[in-house]
Structure formats: C-alpha cells, structure tokens
Amino acid sequence: PTDFRARHADGHWVQVEAVGNNMLDHPAIRGVIITARDVTERKKAEEAYRAIVDHSLQGLMIVQDSRIVFSNQALANIVGYSVEEMLAGSREIVMDSVHHEDRKMVWSRYFDRLSGKTIPEHYELRVIRKDGVSVWLEMYATQIKFMGRPAVQSAILDITERKRVEEEFKKLNAELESRVI
Secondary structure: OEEEEEEOOOOOEEEEEEEEEEEOOOOOOOEEEEEEEEOHHHHHHHHHHHHHHHOOOOEEEEEEOOEEEEEOHHHHHHHOOOHHHHHHOOHHHHHHOEOOOOHHHHHHHHHHHHOOOOOOOEEEEEEEOOOOOEEEEEEEEEEEEEOOEEEEEEEEEEOHHHHHHHHHHHHHHHHHHHHHO
C-alpha cells in the first residue's frame, strides 16, 4: 500500500491508502486496478497515539523474538542508544545489554512470560547503557500480541538516582546505629 493526500469531492483533504495491481498482461483487462480507501481517521488516531507515546516520561518497548521491535524516545534517552539503533540491534546485543548479574532473572522471566507462566509484572533490573554505565530500571512487563505473534510490552523508569539515595541512606543508618551502641 501507498499513502497520499487527496482532495475530497467536497474540497477538504483526506489521507488515502491505495494498492495497485498490475493487470497489463491479463488478456481480458490489460490495465491497472487500483483499490483506495480513506484512512484519515486512522491516521489521526495513530498520530495522537504516537504523540502520547513519544512524550511519555516512561521508556516503552516491545520485545519479540528477544529483539526490540518497538521503542519510544524516552527509552532511548534512558539507555543512550537511538531508537533506530535499538530496533536494528541483534538478539545477542539486546540480551547482553542486561547487567550480567541480572541476565538470568530477566531472560528467564521473559521466556516464562511468553510461555504463559504467571510471574511478577513488576521488578527491578540493571542494564548497561551505550556509554558502558550501569543503570537501575524499574520495569512493568506484560505479554501481548504484536503483529499477531506473542511479545512482551514493557514500561520502564530509570531509578538509578533513587537506588543511589537508598544506598546512602542505608550507610548513614548503619553509621548512626554503630554510634548509638
């Protein structure tokens, strides 16, 4: 299909999706058959959805076959890769981006979720950013169908600063407790 704008009979502009079938070699037709439909409302809905997704404070992604098949800009900002780099990443790169101490837990949950097992939707993990820095993430993951096949959709927050403050608080608390005793 190809998309284009066209002027409607009443003068307003519409978004059209058209498919052409070459029938020039067909003895009875010898021409091109074009099927077109008005997709203006669908395009408006897609643009509105994309605006919400792109301006989300949460990183959003869909992982299918152990590869990222959808990502928003917030996730790109969190992990330091562009959306295009994430979508082009191989299965190995995606799997290796999870911190080595969390890799077994994250990927076993991914495959368990795809197989239909009931597992926690919410958990914390570490990933390695493009610049090599380890960051803490809070993830909410659910199984979905994407393009008719099983996938995992995740909403992600960077909690690195929160984890740093929690660790400082624990150290300070331990210090205070050791002074009191």
